[in-house]
Amino acid sequence: MSVEHVLTTCPYCGTGCNFFLQVVDGRLTSVVPCKTDEISLGRLCIKGYNAHAFVQHPDRLKNPMVREKGQLVKASWDQALDRIVKALKEIRDKHGPDSIVLLASAKCTNEENYVFQKLARAVLGTNNVDHCARLCHASTVTGLLYSFGSGAMTNTIPEFDGADCILVTGSNTLEAHPIIGSRMLRAKEKGAKIIVVDPRDTPLSRISHIHLSQRSGTDVAWINGMLKVIIDEGLADEEFVKARTTAFEDLKKVVESYTPEKVESITGIPKEKLVEAARLYARSKKAMIAYAMGITQHSNGTDLVKSIANLAMATGHIGKESTGVNPLRGQCNVQGACDSGGLPNLYPGYQRVDDEAVRAKFEKAWGVRLSPTPGLTLTRAMNDAMAGKVKAMVVFGENVMVSDPDLNHVEEALKKLEFLAVTDIFLTETAKMADVVLPAACYAEKDGTFTNTDRALRMLRKAVEPPGEARADWIIACDLGRRLGSKGFEFSSPADIMAEMATVTPIFAGITHERVDGKVLRWPVPDKDHSGTRILHVQKFTRGQGQFAPIEHTPPAEVVSEEYPFILTTGRNLFQYHTGTMTRRSPKLEREAPEPYVEIRGEDAKKLGIADGDRVSVSSRRGSITLKARVTDKIIEGTIFIPFHYAEAAANRLTNAALDPASDIPEFKVCAARIERA
Amino acid sequence: MVNDLGRKLAKLAFEERGADMLLVMREEHGNVVPAMVPKGEDLGDVRLDIPYQLITILENIYPWVSKGRIAIITRRCDEKALAELVKRKYVDDKRIVRIGLACSEDQIRRCRCEDPVPSKVDLGEPHAAAKGDELISRLEKMSQQERLEFWAGQFKKCNKCFGCTLNCPVCFCDDDCVLEDRTFVAEPSVPPGLSFHMIRSYHMIDKCIECGECERSCPAEIPLLTMRKLLAKDMKELFKFRPGDEKTVSPLNTTLEGEQLEDGCDEC
Known part of the structure; x- marks a missing residue:
């Protein structure tokens, strides 16, 4: 025993x-x-x-499967892997390496993501490697790289405790990041003031001091409005701005016209409240900003992130304890999947693939020639698959058939592929469409590291054996690498992979499994004696001077019309998680939130003759779903909300795949929709 | 490598009291970790300063551990929790070896504990009870309306993690928890509303041994232990009953088992 x-x-x-x-x-x-x-x-x-509940679920994939005469049938590992290798070789030879796309995973470890991107770059010969960060914080990476030179949380989770003011926008923190939310509650008990800017009433907004409800897609306007108040009332940190930043004058010019009256007309935020919030944030000694998808998932997501950075820099609330710009990352290892190079334009550690010196370093380390061309993003790859340019996809632990925008389009794109291989822990909606399905070990069945949202390396330790013949993703990817003829995949363990990753990734240079096992280390960790970095940009910004970005408000890609009079916004609830693959198989979680619903404000519902609990049909220009109405006062008039977890009424059948030009993130948070009784 | 405390514990549990395994905390991976250590295995760097709720941990694994005597570190509150479990036959007393731990002054202060010394002290120094709960004094000065507002404000922070029930050593309805029943707690509700907390309060009233684990586990830091203490006070005054004694029966327990039914009643 x-x-x-x-x-x-x-x-x-x-x-x-x-x-x-x-x-x-x-x-x-x-x-x-x-x-x-x-x-x-x-x-x-x-x-x-309830994180143990799905692990030993009977639905877990236990054997590889290959498609024979249209059906997925049980196969041996050799059969399944050989099939993948044969297909990839044929497609590469016929259509070139860039006709293949590999999707890495924010659910896999740093070590696994390192191997995935190495497989794409060093073996398949393409930079076409991306993952679901494209759908959540791609605009944080582009935006904060521009403003500060580093696209991650500037401060740490424990620092929320010590803040005097916390400005939370586009984050339903208590539901989506409950334990970070509890830090905010703690700060509040100690006297901190909480400002929430969100079109929805969230558990956090209900206990906040100031709640500003903006219309979805109008965030640049309220941020510029706050900046104008701050500048006009002399609340900017002139000394900090002068010493540490550039282009403040450009910003001043742009925000000049954003009077509280103008902002009210764009956003619906009462001018007095805007002024009050601006003063509170600027005057606080230690003020932190936390944001999430409500900022990033817009067709101007990168600009929005830059605007947030403007606000922090103008007030000098950055580079110090309990301040900063804090994007809350949504997946256990979405930070790490980015850190480890699961991005089409960046090698591990945010090193550019089009930088010759960097590429030469990786070519030497891996002993191969590498492509100098940045690869396709996940969202572009779907378009290219549709256009017949992308022929094969190798997917590790992503369920694009629920998570991506405009699912009808995704489905058609995947059907057009010549070859699709999916590795996952359950037979997901995406896996069901694959030619080869490989069974993976889940988090409880393997070793490795995640990087959490505050850049801390967190250990995964194997607790139980994987079911049946399932294998850890790193073992699968290494096997594929070897079978495709590469010598660079002779890793004996995740620790071994981390050792190689540390040699080519400066921010991880001092990281070893041995060190991380007993101590919390946050990157950058430049050498083996370095104890990690809690606060970024203390003496200077990673890029040198902080860069202000003058940004004008622009309307979202899709605006309401007579036919589609509502703004549809999407998000999470507390009990379910993403595409529901794990939570919907966890009985206690499923019991709490068992079915899809749409939130609509009482006044709107009344006009349409919709009562709480009615079946309604919600449509956009791209599709239509049927689900239950939840009539509530937690949402502003003219806006409806659908959680995106439910495949049977997938919110992403409706969402708009309009992309932010800088980051290719889709506009999940705004599209025009119609709602009627079903 | 075993430390001095570990050596002492091994002697107590395995040699003197004949246990086959010991549930204890030790240092691993830079953290303090609960561990079930079989007799003969190195106990490692034993730590007793972090208040893990070992009785709850024991309860989780007890159904799967069918053989052997289990030694467990027991604070005074743990003794009382065990009494409630043994009384209900959830745990076989003969399989439990108690190793009494007297709580530190600091822990007693944090728990506002009025009964901190176990019946037999094997580890630690006995310290005096705490002098009341400061929040209770504040609440007692408030009007009924103010008190209601205080608690309503606290419960508004609840994020329905169920940590208060999951970590509680004397909350054992498992899959039939009334808090998961839609009749009492509506589904679309975070925070879950007052009824959630009221139901839990009264469900635990003849079992709660004031270990404070609900409060320690609460991400919202709702002063749940203070509420328990207030309810315990009522229980004592109204029924002269305090949970945690194997020999007493809850005054709220009424049972018809073994009783003669009145003549003519065959409807039930």
């Missing part, structure tokens, strides 16, 4: 809470919080407490 408590990292949001998986004779019995964990402080959310 054996009883073990295996310390590991939560597989849900990017907070990176550690907890123990309790294992009795190979059976997962429960989750126990880790009281000494500096991130979670021994507290978890309902998803964390």
Whole structure:
């Protein structure tokens, strides 16, 4: 008889809470919080407490499968891998390496993502490697790289405790990042003021001091409005601006016209409240900004992120304890998948593929010639598949058939592929369309590291064996690399992979599994004696001087019309997670939020004759779904909200794939829609 | 490598009291980790300063551990929790070896604990009870309306993690938890509303042994232990009953088992 408590990292949001998986004779019995964990402080959310529930679910994939006469049938690993290798070789020879796209995964470890991108770049010969960061914080990476030179949280989760003011926008923190939300509650108890800017009433906004409800897609306007108040009232940190930044004069010129009256007319935010919030944020000694998808998922997402950076720099709320710009990353390892090079234009550690010196370094390390051309983003790859230019996709742990915008388009694109291989833990909507399906080990069944949202390396430790013949993704990817004829995949363990990654990735140079096992290290960790970096941009910005960006308000890609009179916005709820693959197989989570719904304000519902609980049909220019109406006062008039977790009424059948030109992130947060009784 | 505390514990649990395994905390991976260590295995760097709720951990694994005597570190509140479990036959007393831990002054202060010393002290120094709960004094000065507002404000922070029930050593309805029943707690509700907390309060009223684990686990830091103490006070005054004694029966328990039914009643 054996009883073990295996310390590991939560597989849900990017907070990176550690907890123990309790294992009795190979059976997962429960989750126990880790009281000494500096991130979670021994507290978890309902998803964390149920993180063991899906692991040993009977639906787990246990064998490889290949498609024969239209059906997926059981196959051996050799058969399945040979099939992939044969297809990829043929397609590469016929259509060139750039006809293949590899999707890495924010659910896989840093080590696995490193191997995925190496497989794409060094073996397949293409930079076509991307993952779902494209759908969540791609605009953070582009925006903050421009403003500061580094696209991650500038400060850390524990610092929320010590803030005097926390400005939260586009983040339903208590539902999407509950344990970060609890830090905010803590700060509030200690006297901090909470400002929430969100078109929805969220659990956090209900206990905030100031809640500004803007119309979706009008964020540049309120940020510029706040900047104008700050500049006009002499609340800008002139000294900081002068010493540390450039282009402030350009910003001043642009925001000049954003009077509180004008901002009110664009955003619907009462001018007095805007002024009050601007003063509060600027005058606080330690003020933090936290944001998430409500900022990033717009067709001007990069500009919005830059605007947030403008606000922090103008007030000098950056580079110090309990300040900064803090994008809350949504997946357990979406930060790490970016760090590890799962992006088409960047090698591990945000090194550009079109930088010759960097490329030469990787060519030397990997012993191959590398493509100098940045690859396709996930969203562009779908368009190119549709156009017949992309012929094959190799997908690790992504469910694009629920997560991507405009699903009808995605479905058609995937059908056009000559070859699709999917590695996952369940037979997802995407896996169902594949030619080859490989069974993967989940987080509880392997070792490795995640990078959480505050850049901390968090260990995954194997607690139980994978089901059936399932294997860890890194083992699968290394096997593919070897079978495709490469010598660079002789790794014996995830620690071994990290050792190679550290040699080519300056921000990870001092990271080893041995070090991370006993201590929280946050990148950059430039050498083996360095104890990690809590606060970024302390003496100077990563790029040198902070760069202000003058930005004008522009309307969203799609505006309401007579036919589609509502703004549809999408997001998460507390109990489900993303495409529901894991949470919908966790009975206690599914019980709390079992079916899809659309939130609509009482006044709007009344006009349309819709009552709470009615079946309604919601349509956009791209599709239509049927689901239950939830009549509420938690949303502003003219806007409706649908959580995106439910494949049976997938919000992404409706969403608009309009892309932010700088980052290719789609505009999930705004599209025009119609709602009527079904 | 075993530390001095570990050596002492191994002697107590395995040699003197005949346990087959010991549930304890030790240092691993830079953290303090609960561990079930079989007899003969190195106990490692034992730590007793972090208040893990070992009784809850024991309960989770107990159904799967069918054989052997389990030694467990028991604070005074843990003793009382065990009494509630043994009384209900969730745990077989003969399989449990208690190793009494007297809580530190600091822990007693944090728990506002009025009963901190276990019946047998094997580890730690006994310290005096805390002198009341400061929040109770504040609440008692408030009007009923103010008190209601205070608690309503606290419960508004609840994010429905169920940590208060999951980590509670004497909350054992498992899959039939009334808090998951839609009749009492509506689905689309975060925060879950007052009824959620009221139901839980009264469900635990004849079992709560004031270990404070609900409060420690609460991400919203709702002062749940203070609420428990207030309810315990009522329980004591109204029914002269305090949970945590194996020999007493809850005054709220009424049972018809073994009782003669009145003549003529065959409807039930």
